[in-house]
Amino acid sequence: MTLPLLTARHCLFLDLDGTLADIAPRPELARVEAAMKDEIARLAPLLNGALAIVSGRPLHEIDAMIAPLGLPAAGIHGAERRPEKGGEAISLAVPEELGALVLKLEDFARAHEGLSVEKKGHAVALHFRARPDLESAVHEMMEEAVSGTPGLTVMKGKMVMEAKPRAATKGAAVEAFMALAPFRGRVPVFAGDDVTDEDGFRAAAAQGGFGIKIGEGESAAAHRIASPEALRQWMANSIIELEKG
Numbered sequence: 001m002t003l004p005l006l007t008a009r010h011c012l013f014l015d016l017d018g019t020l021a022d023i024a025p026r027p028e029l030a031r032v033e034a035a036m037k038d039e040i041a042r043l044a045p046l047l048n049g050a051l052a053i054v055s056g057r058p059l060h061e062i063d064a065m066i067a068p069l070g071l072p073a074a075g076i077h078g079a080e081r082r083p084e085k086g087g088e089a090i091s092l093a094v095p096e097e098l099g100a101l102v103l104k105l106e107d108f109a110r111a112h113e114g115l116s117v118e119k120k121g122h123a124v125a126l127h128f129r130a131r132p133d134l135e136s137a138v139h140e141m142m143e144e145a146v147s148g149t150p151g152l153t154v155m156k157g158k159m160v161m162e163a164k165p166r167a168a169t170k171g172a173a174v175e176a177f178m179a180l181a182p183f184r185g186r187v188p189v190f191a192g193d194d195v196t197d198e199d200g201f202r203a204a205a206a207q208g209g210f211g212i213k214i215g216e217g218e219s220a221a222a223h224r225i226a227s228p229e230a231l232r233q234w235m236a237n238s239i240i241e242l243e244k245g
Contacts, residue, residue, distance in 0.1 A: 003212065003223045006238035010209070011050035011186040012043070013174055013200060016057060016065060018193035019214050022228055023158065025129060027057075027118060032065050036228065039235045041069055046242040049085070050182040054078070054170050056162065056196055058120050059089055077155070077196060078173035079122035079165050083180050092165050094122050095151030101163055104145050112137070123164035125157075132159065157194050171199030178207055190221075191231055 006012065014020055017030055020040075024030040044051040052072040053062050059075035059082060074081040082089045102117070102124050109115040114131035115138070117124065128138045142161040146154045153166045174190060177183045188209035190200040201211025201221040211221030214231060225231055 005241050009187050011183045011188050013052050013054045013190040015192035015197050016055035019191055036232050039232050042239050043235055048182045050186055052177055054173050074173035076120050076122045077164055077168045077170055079168035092167055095165050097149040097151055101145055108141055123162055125160050125162040127160045129159040157196050169199040171203035174200055174203040
């Protein structure tokens with residue numbers, strides 16, 4: 001199925017890691033290339049500002065990665081949301097169980113070389129990219145640690161397991177944006193690469209839009225492309241058509 005280009009009727013939601021930036025060995029090493037930022041800077045005004053980043057990263061990390069761009073964004077899978085450029089962030093309550101969980105994960109990581117704990121404020125992630133042999137152990141530990149904690153749920157990503165607030169999903173973030181200008185009344189498109197983006201694909205489809213899956217793997221997205229570079233080229237082609245009017 002041919003991936004349609006964006007029109008003036010659309011709005012666009014973009015994941016960050018694996019979508020705008022190639023996956024890096026460690027999260028802090030990921031970079032959004034200047035060419036990608038340039039396309040986003042050109043595209044956003046053509047969509048009347050209806051372009052947002054929806055990522056598992058906190059808002060301050062999103063802003064740092066896409067600087068100097070300033071965009072609407074949802075961080076930590078929707079636990080933090082800033083509906084407009086320069087606006088005030090809206091945040092869910094931090095689950096009270098999170099502090100004890102962080103301590104458990106730090107103890108586990110110290111006992112297993114190569115694991116790293118990423119504290120996100122509203123969530124905590126255990127990365128095992130350097131130790132893929134520990135995947136089963138990490139999954140078992142996370143599921144056990146979060147069982148019986150009503151405020152948290154476990155989410156599996158690419159070489160990472162994350163505990164986050166149950167109410168925080170990328171689909172809920174899309175729905176919240178779609179209720180507000182300049183997104184309201186537009187056709188949503190969601191681009192992402194990971195299991196964590198599936199809620200976003202489904203939310204876009206439920207409102208008459210579609211998802212774009214970057215890379216391999218089963219997905220609810222209606223369309224698929226190979227890489228962040230292929231996404232950048234699709235945005236560039238969309239810009240050409242939008243500028244034609």
